Amino acid sequence: MSDHDPGHDPINELSRFGTGFSTGTGGDMPLSAADVRRRGDQIRRRRTALVAGASALAVAAVAVPIFAVVGGNPKADDANDIADDTRATLTVANLITDEDTVYSDGADWFRTNAGEGDGQDVFNPCAQQSLTGTGATSVARADFELRNTETPDAPITGDSLIQVVGDYDDEAAATDAYDKISAWVENCEQRPAAITEYRFLAARDVPVNGATAQILDSHYGPVPKEVDEFGDSAYIMETGVLRLGDKLVVLTSVIIGQDYNFLDGTPVEQMLPKAAARLTSGADAPTEPAETLTEPASTVDPAIPDDFPLTSRWPDSSEAEDGNGLVGPARDLDPLTFTACGTTLPDAPYADRLLARWENVEDYRTRQLTTYDTADQAVAAVAGIRALYEACPEGERRDDGFTPNWEVRDLALGGDSFAVLGWDELDGAATTFGDTTLVVRVGSSVLVVAHAGHSGNPQGNEQGVIDQISSESADVIAGLCAYTEAGC
Numbered sequence: 001m002s003d004h005d006p007g008h009d010p011i012n013e014l015s016r017f018g019t020g021f022s023t024g025t026g027g028d029m030p031l032s033a034a035d036v037r038r039r040g041d042q043i044r045r046r047r048t049a050l051v052a053g054a055s056a057l058a059v060a061a062v063a064v065p066i067f068a069v070v071g072g073n074p075k076a077d078d079a080n081d082i083a084d085d086t087r088a089t090l091t092v093a094n095l096i097t098d099e100d101t102v103y104s105d106g107a108d109w110f111r112t113n114a115g116e117g118d119g120q121d122v123f124n125p126c127a128q129q130s131l132t133g134t135g136a137t138s139v140a141r142a143d144f145e146l147r148n149t150e151t152p153d154a155p156i157t158g159d160s161l162i163q164v165v166g167d168y169d170d171e172a173a174a175t176d177a178y179d180k181i182s183a184w185v186e187n188c189e190q191r192p193a194a195i196t197e198y199r200f201l202a203a204r205d206v207p208v209n210g211a212t213a214q215i216l217d218s219h220y221g222p223v224p225k226e227v228d229e230f231g232d233s234a235y236i237m238e239t240g241v242l243r244l245g246d247k248l249v250v251l252t253s254v255i256i257g258q259d260y261n262f263l264d265g266t267p268v269e270q271m272l273p274k275a276a277a278r279l280t281s282g283a284d285a286p287t288e289p290a291e292t293l294t295e296p297a298s299t300v301d302p303a304i305p306d307d308f309p310l311t312s313r314w315p316d317s318s319e320a321e322d323g324n325g326l327v328g329p330a331r332d333l334d335p336l337t338f339t340a341c342g343t344t345l346p347d348a349p350y351a352d353r354l355l356a357r358w359e360n361v362e363d364y365r366t367r368q369l370t371t372y373d374t375a376d377q378a379v380a381a382v383a384g385i386r387a388l389y390e391a392c393p394e395g396e397r398r399d400d401g402f403t404p405n406w407e408v409r410d411l412a413l414g415g416d417s418f419a420v421l422g423w424d425e426l427d428g429a430a431t432t433f434g435d436t437t438l439v440v441r442v443g444s445s446v447l448v449v450a451h452a453g454h455s456g457n458p459q460g461n462e463q464g465v466i467d468q469i470s471s472e473s474a475d476v477i478a479g480l481c482a483y484t485e486a487g488c
Contacts, residue, residue, distance in 0.1 A: 090167045095142040100274040102267045109144040109161045116140050122410045123164045124252045126188035134177040136166030160254040168246045178243040185216040185239045192412045193467040197221045208273045213242035236260050240268040249275045302351035302371035310356045312475035320360040328356035336368050341392035362453035375444045382416045382441045389420050416441040419466050436465050443484035
């Protein structure tokens with residue numbers, strides 16, 4: 001890893017990172033492993049924490065530490081021989097464990113969460129859907145954090161290794177998902193708005209007996225200044241996609257750095273064969289207790305301050321026609337309701353709530369911030385909204401002849417986040433009536449932003465509307481860090 005140079009622009013120079021990716025062993029190694037680790041320790045001592053509310057990108061891009069990435073791993077072994085039994089339903093036993101993970105001599109990945117289901121956030125910044133959305137009938141997921149094994153007291157924050165495995169109806173469905181996810185990573189067309197630079201480097205095949213596998217290498221940015229003060233680094237993402245029969249594995253590793261060099265193959269390259277082996281051996285392995293993919297119970301004060309910036313980046317009333325404009329923020333406004341297919345979601349008990357509205361001709365906006373006593377309660381509230389609309393992609397035809405439709409699209413704006421796109425159809429054709437709702441959970445808080453009328457109608461520009469609402473809500477989302485254990 002090179003020393004910081006304030007004259008360097010990491011985004012303009014992304015092409016210099018990982019010049020040897022296509023070889024499968026990373027780029028040139030200018031320093032020995034010991035030298036790189038020593039520099040990594042120096043950098044870690046200067047950066048001891050990631051500011052939770054740095055920016056929308058710090059939330060969206062799975063921020064990770066600047067860390068030494070050179071060297072092999074003594075835990076690596078040959079796991080290429082895969083059996084042909086791939087019919088069992090997926091469980092936690094089909095996920096890789098701490099013993100399977102690979103990083104460097106001075107650090108390793110350690111599993112923090114594992115469970116059945118997609119979890120509450122995206123598995124890759126470029127993913128457009130959850131694995132279930134691609135047709136998987138059974139899904140399991142594991143999340144890992146990076147720890148310094150040579151100096152355990154040295155803080156490492158913001159790392160990201162995520163594994164998802166999916167079971168499909170048949171091999172053709174799994175192949176379709178494999179191709180779809182690979183294309184998402186290669187093009188990253190629907191990435192979060194805060195990721196302003198994305199560079200796909202290369203796709204390289206990985207030999208795994210009985211399976212089809214590849215690694216997709218890419219960089220993106222910018223890195224928040226709170227993490228990379230001098231702007232020398234970029235997010236380095238290594239995405240492994242593997243299909244074994246009717247099953248799929250996706251391994252996504254993201255770190256912040258300047259070099260990505262490994263003598264015995266990159267970490268994901270070494271972990272893919274082990275992940276494939278777990279698909280078949282998991283049924284015979286001891287069953288591990290499923291861990292919930294949630295955060296610990298919140299101990300923060302759930303009270304929302306009266307001066308919370310809930311209306312930030314909204315116009316003031318002077319820009320609206322007479323009788324319209326800004327209402328709130330206030331606690332006595334009618335809360336948002338969530339209804340689909342004749343079902344209205346009950347409002348679960350909460351600790352505090354603040355609402356604001358902006359209304360003008362064909363422009364209706366609402367922001368609703370709700371806090372809960374624990375993060376688990378917030379997780380349940382968000383899961384209920386998602387489940388309601390995922391279960392009702394098309395509603396019943398109304399008396400006026402219009403049929404409501406909904407689509408849930410995963411986002412990367414917080415711990416849990418997604419958009420609900422709603423529109424009416426008449427005789428099978430989309431109309432000009434629609435709305436867009438963003439749901440974002442951070443810690444024990446849930447923010448819902450609903451736009452209707454011309455400001456929220458997707459009209460074939462769904463991602464553009466989502467990006468606009470996300471950008472307008474950036475200050476509000478950044479303020480949600482107050483409801484996490486780490487604080488702001």
